[in-house]
Amino acid sequence: DQQVKQNSPSLSVQEGRISILNCDYTNSMFDYFLWYKKYPAEGPTFLISISSIKDKNEDGRFTVFLNKSAKHLSLHIVPSQPGDSAVYFCAARAWEGGSEKLVFGKGTKLTVNP
Amino acid sequence: ETGVTQTPRHLVMGMTNKKSLKCEQHLGHNAMYWYKQSAKKPLELMFVYNFKEQTENNSVPSRFSPECPNSSHLFLHLHTLQPEDSALYLCASSQIDRAGNQPQHFGDGTRLSIL
Numbered sequence: 001d002q003q004v005k006q007n008s009p010s011l012s013v014q015e016g017r018i019s020i021l022n023c024d025y026t027n028s029m030f031d032y033f034l035w036y037k038k039y040p041a042e043g044p045t046f047l048i049s050i051s052s053i054k055d056k057n058e059d060g061r062f063t064v065f066l067n068k069s070a071k072h073l074s075l076h077i078v079p080s081q082p083g084d085s086a087v088y089f090c091a092a093r094a095w096e097g098g099s100e101k102l103v104f105g106k107g108t109k110l111t112v113n114p
Numbered sequence: 115e116t117g118v119t120q121t122p123r124h125l126v127m128g129m130t131n132k133k134s135l136k137c138e139q140h141l142g143h144n145a146m147y148w149y150k151q152s153a154k155k156p157l158e159l160m161f162v163y164n165f166k167e168q169t170e171n172n173s174v175p176s177r178f179s180p181e182c183p184n185s186s187h188l189f190l191h192l193h194t195l196q197p198e199d200s201a202l203y204l205c206a207s208s209q210i211d212r213a214g215n216q217p218q219h220f221g222d223g224t225r226l227s228i229l
Contacts, residue, residue, distance in 0.1 A: 002156070011203035032215045043118070043204055044157075051215055089157070093215075099164055100145065100210060102218060104157040 003027045004092050006105035014113055019077040021108050023090030030092035030103075035064060035075045038107070039088045045099070047088075049086060080112045120205050120221035127195065128229050135190040135224045137205030146188040147218065148174040148180060157204065163188065165211055171204045192226075201229045 005024045013019045021035075031052045036044035050057040050064045050073070057064050057071040063076045077084055118139045127133050129188075139146060148160040160174045163182040179191040188205055202225055206218040 004156070025127075034217055036220075037168045041222070043120075043222040045216040046219060049215060086116055093156075098210075099162045100208065100218075101159055101162070102157075106154070 001026075002105075003030075004090055004103045004105040006088075006090055006108050008108050009019055009026040009106070010109045010111070012111045012113065013080050015082055016079045019075075019080045019084065019110055019112065020091075021077075021088050021110065022059040023073045023075075024071060025073075025092050026101075026104075027092070027094060028071070029094050031095070032101070033064070033066060033073050034091045034093070035062075036091060038089060044089055051092040062074075077110075080110075082112045082114050085110055085112050117219050118204075118205055118207055118221035124220065124222055124225045124227075127192070129195055129197070131195075132158055132191070132193040134192065134207075135203055135226075137188040137190075137221055138190075139186055139205075139207035139219070141207055141219060143207040143209045143219075144185055145208050145210045146182060146185075147206040147208075148188065148190050149206065149220075151202040151204060151223075152198075153201075155191045161190075167199060195226075195228045197206075197228050200226055202226070 029093045034049040035047045036045045037047045048062045051056045066073045087107045121136045145164045149157045161180040181189040202223045204223045205221045208218040210218045
């Protein structure tokens with residue numbers, strides 16, 4: 001059973017508008033959440049993260065919101081740019097022994113149209 | 115990002131071949147990881163090395179054999195693979211520090227095709 005779910009396989013927005021990517025999780029032991037961006041033929045690139053003790057983290061055009069009671073996080077990109085077109089992965093961290101384990105969603109493909 | 119380098123980028127091999135994937139990190143991290151990404155599936159963690167010691171094996175078949183000779187290098191040795199092992203194999207590294215939160219950094223992956 002998937003512990004991290006991204007229910008929208010794709011999202012299309014107009015340049016300059018807001019992009020909102022969503023992620024749900026089931027494991028309340030996750031303590032750190034990350035968003036990665038992936039272009040074709042490249043590896044995932046870290047974008048932004050949030051600790052489970054916070055509800056918002058902002059970095060330039062990117063803001064991540066965490067709602068622990070709903071086990072939901074979202075990534076807001078505003079304003080969206082064509083260069084933001086990529087696959088976005090949500091990931092959540094759990095600890096097993098002394099090891100960090102990231103659990104990933106399947107990704108959402110964002111297309112920003114000029 | 116050039117912090118984590120993987121070679122080769124593409125690999126085609128028969129089921130009876132033996133090959134190795136290589137990963138090198140230049141970030142001074144103390145943990146390295148192998149992930150597998152199959153079509154339409156999320157990234158799946160295969161192996162974790164903390165300070166060169168393997169600490170996680172997630173029930174990976176023995177035809178995959180990891181090796182971590184030092185904190186900067188990680189190998190994945192492959193032998194008698196199956197067609198369903200065709201996937202993108204990603205290496206990552208991170209600095210483990212339970213007092214803080216540090217992201218994992220990924221290489222660009224090796225695209226593996228089993229004939």
